[in-house]
Each structure stands twice: as C-alpha cells, then as structure tokens.
Amino acid sequence: MTIETSNLHIRHFSKHEHLARVGDPQRVVYKIQEGWACRYSIVPDGRRQITAVYLPGDFCEPQWLLAGKAQLPIIAITPMTVTEIPLENIYAQPGKAVQDLLGAMLKAFNRQTDWIVSLGRKSAKARVQEFLLELHRRLHASDAVSVHRCTIPLTQQDMADVLGLTAVHVNRVLKDLRKSGAISLRGKTLSLGHNERVQTEPATSGAPHMLIRPAREPMLA
Amino acid sequence: MTIETSNLHIRHFSKHEHLARVGDPQRVVYKIQEGWACRYSIVPDGRRQITAVYLPGDFCEPQWLLAGKAQLPIIAITPMTVTEIPLENIYAQPGKAVQDLLGAMLKAFNRQTDWIVSLGRKSAKARVQEFLLELHRRLHASDAVSVHRCTIPLTQQDMADVLGLTAVHVNRVLKDLRKSGAISLRGKTLSLGHNERVQTEPATSGAPHMLIRPAREPMLA
DNA sequence: CGTTTAATTGAAAACCGTCAAAGTGCGTGG
DNA sequence: CCACGCACTTTGACGGTTTTCAATTAAACG
Incomplete structure (x- = not known):
C-alpha cells in the first residue's frame, strides 16, 4: 500500500495466539500479510462476541494510533504473517501513513455501524x-x-x-x-x-469510498 | 471545551428536522449545546435502526472531518441548539481541534463496539x-x-x-x-x-479514557 | 488409528415479535 | 376552559424465530 515498506519487521503468530490483550500498550500496528484474526469481548456469562475480523491486507488496528493501547483482545484465527509498523515513526513524521491509518479506521467504523444494523434489525x-x-x-x-x-x-x-x-x-x-x-x-x-x-448492499461501508476530503487534508503536512 | 469558541455560528433545528441526509457534503461539524439527535439507517422492510445517539456536549459527527460527507442521516429527537465548527479552519491549521475530534471519534468507535456486544450477546x-x-x-x-x-x-x-x-x-x-x-x-x-x-461496565468505552497517546501525538503540530 | 474438535440433527422451551385493542397524556383550537 | 385529535403507552393472546440440551456423525490432527 502506501505505508513505506522499508525496514519493516516481519512477525508470525500461531493459530489462537493473541496479537494483543486487554490494556496492552501498543507501539506498533500490524499490516496483515497472511492469515485471519479477530477482536472479541467475553460477556459475564462466558459467551463471546467478535467485534471485528481482520483479513490479509488489513491494518490491526488503526485506532491504536490514537488510543495507544488495545481496548479489546485480538486473537489469530489461523497462523499469521504480519509486518510491524512502528507508531513512533508515524508520530515523528506524520504523512501518508497517518492518512492510511485514519482511512482504515473510518472504514472499520462504518463496518461497525453496518454490523449494528444487521444485529439489530x-x-x-x-x-x-x-x-x-x-x-x-x-x-x-x-x-x-x-x-x-x-x-x-x-x-x-x-x-x-x-x-x-x-x-x-x-x-x-x-x-x-x-x-x-x-x-x-x-x-x-x-x-x-x-x-x-449482487445484493445486500451495506448502508455505509459498501459505497465506493472517498475516505479523505479531497481538498486541504489535515493530516498530510 | 478545547475547540476555539470565537466566531462560531449558532444554529437551531426543530424536532424531527434532519441535521444531515445521506451523502450530504459536510463542511462543518456540530457541537451540541442543547437537545438530542440520532443517526439511523432504514432497512429494506422499512424498520429503523439507530446507530448513534448525540447528547449535549457531543460532536456530530467527528468522522465528517475524515469522510467529508454524511454516510447516514442524522435527525433531531428534540429541538436543538448547536454551534457550527467549520472544517475548513481545521484543515487549514490543524491543532487541538483535530485532537478533540479524533478523540471523540475514538469514543464513538468504542461505543459502537460495546453496542455490538450488547446486541449480539x-x-x-x-x-x-x-x-x-x-x-x-x-x-x-x-x-x-x-x-x-x-x-x-x-x-x-x-x-x-x-x-x-x-x-x-x-x-x-x-x-x-x-x-x-x-x-x-x-x-x-x-x-x-x-x-x-453501579454495574454493567462496558468493555471499552467505560474505562477512564486516555484517548491520545501522551508522548509525541501526531496531530498537533 | 485413536483422540479431539467440529458439524449435524431432533425435540422442547424461552424469548421476542406480531396483531389488535384500549388507555393515557398533551397540545391545539374552538 | 373544555373538547377534540393525535401520538404515545399499555395490555393480552398468539405465533415464530432462535436457544438449549442432548446425542450422533463426520472431519481433522497427531
């Protein structure tokens, strides 16, 4: 994609290994090369609700850029190969990487909205x-x-x-x-x-995206 | 709050008036002074799912900063008083306003996650x-x-x-x-x-928030 | 191969929706 | 001030979707 691909650490996770646990400080986000993962929450009676699914090509998770820590655990569904994208670099010199991550966060946000509609109605x-x-x-x-x-x-x-x-x-x-x-x-x-x-078009995340406002984006310079 | 309060347009909406319709380009976000609003989606069979509720003090909607348009309609639940925060200003000189809006977006994101858990489980x-x-x-x-x-x-x-x-x-x-x-x-x-x-603590949005990473935030300079 | 994990099926029950009707509150206009 | 209309609330009876519990079959994995 557009995040610079030089000097990236490659990392592997085995099936059912946690990529992050609740409250873990996150100094990197992962760009998934291979494998699937998911974010989940366990309710008091022990049942699980998955709140996001991560596929190859996805960032896991864009909002770590803002939150700096994992609010919910992430677990590998299959063996995974990921690249680590250090947040320090992005903080130091914001650029296209910030736009990519915020764009991905907006997509995830819209996907969540669509999922609320599905679950509710x-x-x-x-x-x-x-x-x-x-x-x-x-x-x-x-x-x-x-x-x-x-x-x-x-x-x-x-x-x-x-x-x-x-x-x-x-x-x-x-x-x-x-x-x-x-x-x-x-x-x-x-x-x-x-x-x-062809059917069941989602309300928000299905539209052909224009993620960042064309003129005078805030996060570039 | 921390968004500069000089030169703000005040605007009113009557009960059941739309603050935004699907696809509307958004040049401002609203800071709600009085009244409630909600974002919703209508499913094919005509039923409605509300995907966000906006209370006094909330921004409506932070993600307009990134998307530049409304993905879903927003409607006033009560008569409302809001201040308009022009996005152009924020694009031109990013500062604390960006941090405020991204922080609000992160809160909304976590709130949505919690709501998925509620609806699902x-x-x-x-x-x-x-x-x-x-x-x-x-x-x-x-x-x-x-x-x-x-x-x-x-x-x-x-x-x-x-x-x-x-x-x-x-x-x-x-x-x-x-x-x-x-x-x-x-x-x-x-x-x-x-x-x-005191009970039913949410998984994410209930924690005492540290929204933006303390050291070297990207959106400030 | 044997052991574990996942998929499949049935019967009964719980939860929530649908339909219909009656009751309550509230604002508007006479 | 009262009457009317309208929107919202409340209640009952019934039906449908989904869950629960339990058992069996199939597939994956060492």
Missing part, C-alpha cells in the same frame, strides 16, 4: 448471507480470489460469535442457504450461487 | 438497563444531573430502534425493571434504584 439468515458476502467482497478486493469461490477458515462457532447466534443455529441457516442455492459453505469453501452474487 | 432486559445507565452516565459527565435522576426525551419506539427490539417489548421490559426496582422510567423521567447504580 435483520434475521439470522440475512446476517449469515450478508456476512459471507462481505467476506468474499473484502477478500476479492485485496487478493486474487475467484469470482464465485473463496476459502473461509472460520468454524461455525466463530461465525456464531460474529453473528450474535449459536453455532447450532448457524449450522441450520447454512443448510437452508445451501438448499435454496444462494450460498454454499461446504468445509472451508464458500461458493456463491449465480444470481445471488 | 445480551438479553433485552440487559440491553435496556445498560442503555439507560449509559445515557445517565453520559448526561452526568457533561451536565449537572442528579445522581439518581435525569430526563430522557426518547419515545419507547426510539429506544426500540436503538436496542434492536420492538416498542411493545421495550414497554414490557421497562415494566419489569420498574417492578424489580432496578430502574424506573416514568414519563420522561429516569430514576435509578439504590443498589443498581
């Missing part, structure tokens, strides 16, 4: 469908992905924790979607049906 | 309770509010649209809460019971 079936289509779209944007096929390394429990459902119900909904031909997730392979490839 | 009763306590806490922070009493100008339909519920169910939950003595909302007056005043 959409059925389980619509949420599953929308989530899988979003994953496909995001993978397609950064990476080379077939138009109607991609790999989703999430368990049904992971998806349930994103979708605010139980794993059992996710399973039933996936069966329904498979039967109705819209979307098929068999094993880790997601296949999109012919007609259902 | 908490019961209707817990959501109502948590929402009312959050409103009380936020009112208490900026304004002079009694420790156990405040005014909530929302209809039960408004609350339902925040909480991802129906107005009928909100009504029943409020009755339950009143009976169990925890929280009482009669008319527009919210009263907190003796023992239930």
Whole structure:
C-alpha cells in the first residue's frame, strides 16, 4: 500500500495466539500479510462476541494510533504473517501513513455501524448471507480470489460469535442457504450461487469510498 | 471545551428536522449545546435502526472531518441548539481541534463496539438497563444531573430502534425493571434504584479514557 | 488409528415479535 | 376552559424465530 515498506519487521503468530490483550500498550500496528484474526469481548456469562475480523491486507488496528493501547483482545484465527509498523515513526513524521491509518479506521467504523444494523434489525439468515458476502467482497478486493469461490477458515462457532447466534443455529441457516442455492459453505469453501452474487448492499461501508476530503487534508503536512 | 469558541455560528433545528441526509457534503461539524439527535439507517422492510445517539456536549459527527460527507442521516429527537465548527479552519491549521475530534471519534468507535456486544450477546432486559445507565452516565459527565435522576426525551419506539427490539417489548421490559426496582422510567423521567447504580461496565468505552497517546501525538503540530 | 474438535440433527422451551385493542397524556383550537 | 385529535403507552393472546440440551456423525490432527 502506501505505508513505506522499508525496514519493516516481519512477525508470525500461531493459530489462537493473541496479537494483543486487554490494556496492552501498543507501539506498533500490524499490516496483515497472511492469515485471519479477530477482536472479541467475553460477556459475564462466558459467551463471546467478535467485534471485528481482520483479513490479509488489513491494518490491526488503526485506532491504536490514537488510543495507544488495545481496548479489546485480538486473537489469530489461523497462523499469521504480519509486518510491524512502528507508531513512533508515524508520530515523528506524520504523512501518508497517518492518512492510511485514519482511512482504515473510518472504514472499520462504518463496518461497525453496518454490523449494528444487521444485529439489530435483520434475521439470522440475512446476517449469515450478508456476512459471507462481505467476506468474499473484502477478500476479492485485496487478493486474487475467484469470482464465485473463496476459502473461509472460520468454524461455525466463530461465525456464531460474529453473528450474535449459536453455532447450532448457524449450522441450520447454512443448510437452508445451501438448499435454496444462494450460498454454499461446504468445509472451508464458500461458493456463491449465480444470481445471488449482487445484493445486500451495506448502508455505509459498501459505497465506493472517498475516505479523505479531497481538498486541504489535515493530516498530510 | 478545547475547540476555539470565537466566531462560531449558532444554529437551531426543530424536532424531527434532519441535521444531515445521506451523502450530504459536510463542511462543518456540530457541537451540541442543547437537545438530542440520532443517526439511523432504514432497512429494506422499512424498520429503523439507530446507530448513534448525540447528547449535549457531543460532536456530530467527528468522522465528517475524515469522510467529508454524511454516510447516514442524522435527525433531531428534540429541538436543538448547536454551534457550527467549520472544517475548513481545521484543515487549514490543524491543532487541538483535530485532537478533540479524533478523540471523540475514538469514543464513538468504542461505543459502537460495546453496542455490538450488547446486541449480539445480551438479553433485552440487559440491553435496556445498560442503555439507560449509559445515557445517565453520559448526561452526568457533561451536565449537572442528579445522581439518581435525569430526563430522557426518547419515545419507547426510539429506544426500540436503538436496542434492536420492538416498542411493545421495550414497554414490557421497562415494566419489569420498574417492578424489580432496578430502574424506573416514568414519563420522561429516569430514576435509578439504590443498589443498581453501579454495574454493567462496558468493555471499552467505560474505562477512564486516555484517548491520545501522551508522548509525541501526531496531530498537533 | 485413536483422540479431539467440529458439524449435524431432533425435540422442547424461552424469548421476542406480531396483531389488535384500549388507555393515557398533551397540545391545539374552538 | 373544555373538547377534540393525535401520538404515545399499555395490555393480552398468539405465533415464530432462535436457544438449549442432548446425542450422533463426520472431519481433522497427531
């Protein structure tokens, strides 16, 4: 992307290893090269809610630039390869890197807004469908992905924790979607049906983005 | 606050008037002096989901600094008085104003995260309770509010649209809460019971904030 | 291969939504 | 000042979606 790629530390995380824990001071943000991760919260009764999913190409997490610490834990869903982007450098000489990170933060913000709408006002079936289509779209944007096929390394429990459902119900909904031909997730392979490839546009993060105001951006000089 | 208060335009909005519509270019952000507003989205079947509530003292909306336009409509819940903060000025000479707005954006971001956790993993009763306590806490922070009493100008339909519920169910939950003595909302007056005043701490936005990293902030010079 | 983890299925129950009707409060105008 | 209209609140009966509990099957992993 646009963040300078010289002198970057490469780092690996194994499956289920934490990239950050609650309250950890963060001196870097990660740019994900390979693998998936998620941010989550555990509620008092022990259940988990995933509040963000990080894919290759994503920053994890842009808001560390502002907060300087992790408000919620981040865990690797698969083995990961990331590059470390030191925040000190960015503080010292703000430039395009700041714009990239703030742009990514705005995207994450809009994605959260869309997710609130889904959780509050959409059925389980619509949420599953929308989530899988979003994953496909995001993978397609950064990476080379077939138009109607991609790999989703999430368990049904992971998806349930994103979708605010139980794993059992996710399973039933996936069966329904498979039967109705819209979307098929068999094993880790997601296949999109012919007609259902275009639909369920999100309210905010789906628009072709103009992230930073064209004239006189504040963060550049 | 810390945004310069000289040369500010004052503006009024009447109840149910839009502060912004989808896609509107935004050359200002509003600092709310009086009244409440909310951001919302309408789903295809016509139902509404509120994704943010703006109280006196809040900025509406910090992310306009980055996006330059409104991704979702904002509507006044009550008659409002606001001051306009022109973004051009901030672009021209970034300073404390940028830090204030980015700090507010981070708070809004964390608030959204907490709300995803509520919608995904908490019961209707817990959501109502948590929402009312959050409103009380936020009112208490900026304004002079009694420790156990405040005014909530929302209809039960408004609350339902925040909480991802129906107005009928909100009504029943409020009755339950009143009976169990925890929280009482009669008319527009919210009263907190003796023992239930401290509880349900949010995962992120509840912590005593250190918003901007203490050393070498990027947005200042 | 055996062991663990994940996926699948069924039956029953809980939670919340829908529909419908009646009650309450409040502002406007006569 | 009272009557009316309108918006909001409250209540009941019923239905649907999702959860819970439990058991079985399938897949992944050493």
